[in-house]
Amino acid sequence: MPNGQSPAIEDYLKTVYAHTEWQPDPITPSALAAALGVAPSSVTEMVKKLAALGLVSHAPYRAVRLTDEGRARALGVVRRHRLIETWLVHEMGYAWDEVHDEAEVLEHAISDRLLEAIDDRLGRPSRDPHGDPIPRADGTVPTEPFVLLADAPAGHLGRVIRISDRDPSVLRDLDDAGIGPGVELRVTDASPLAITVAAGADPAERALAREVAEAIWVTA
Known part of the structure; x- marks a missing residue:
């Protein structure tokens, strides 16, 4: 070695x-x-x-x-x-x-x-x-201050700084949704089952399952 x-x-x-x-x-x-x-x-x-x-x-x-x-x-x-x-x-x-x-x-x-x-x-x-x-x-x-997306309240605006690579299928799904490091997310709703976000300048909202939101870190 x-x-x-x-x-x-x-x-x-x-x-x-x-x-x-x-x-x-x-x-x-x-x-x-x-x-x-x-x-x-x-x-x-x-x-x-x-x-x-x-x-x-x-x-x-x-x-x-x-x-x-x-x-x-x-x-x-x-x-x-x-x-x-x-x-x-x-x-x-x-x-x-x-x-x-x-x-x-x-x-x-x-x-x-x-x-x-x-x-x-x-x-x-x-x-x-x-x-x-x-x-x-x-x-x-x-380093920079961060918060787990699953813990972010409605109204939080943050830039994606990290996505866990533990599950390749989650990475592929997020890539298809246009969500990756550097993308700005606005939390529009935080329910027990899902986190709803708008990504970048796109006004369309996307509901992310809690387990997916637990793999995304955004700026605090």
Whole structure:
């Protein structure tokens, strides 16, 4: 590997980081097992290993938190993943719903030299195709105030800054609806079942199911 760190360790650190990137609650071992699709016993052993390496802090049956060193390592993985996704869309013709799995593989193999060349070729992008911020080489991450669309009240006006890539079908549906990062949304109704929005200058309203609205973040 380019940085001497195993893919398994990288996956764990990235998952712990991603869990708290858009909400404040730290990840529990059971949630970590579910996110990675592994047995709880495997998580227990790996978390012990990560703690011994000084990458996470953890007490039995408590949440798992990254140390400063662990966060720095996690940001390196996240940077590679998101730059690769951006490169695949802008240079290789992939759609935004097709890049996640490819990046999952390539992030463990790409060299720092090639990553720097990709970053330069793309013009030092600050966000990936889904709107997720791309950590800079110095470890800083561009941020701005946000709110989950599902929590936004009627009358809220905000620009889409991020859409979860967890479900490719949601990405395709939103693309068909003209909703993506950078699009301004106005919430016209917020009911228990759906969030109704108007996108951009188009006066037409679109009802988004709650589970879809829970995958969209807009400016606060």
